[in-house]
Amino acid sequence: MNTLILAAVVVIALSTFPAQASSEKFGPDNPFFAPSSLPFRAPPFDKIKDGDYQPAMEAGMAEQRKEVQAIADDPAPPTFL
DSSP: OHHHHHHHHHHHHTTTSOHHHHHHHHOTTOGGGSOOOSGGGOOOGGGOOGGGHHHHHHHHHHHHHHHHHHHHHOOSOOOOO
């Protein structure tokens, strides 16, 4: 059950992460970085190994930090639209 929850978190974190750039860095063997043909771009859970989670989570968090930093660096006044 915990593995399924962790996998779901990684899928959500990587939903906007470009698969091509990540597969170049971490290799094509990590199922989180390969383009998925499954519904909702879910990774193939039967191919995930324990060592696949950490690189995927770190890559997803790095991408999220970039998005947050872009918002923080925007000099425009905040809007909520």
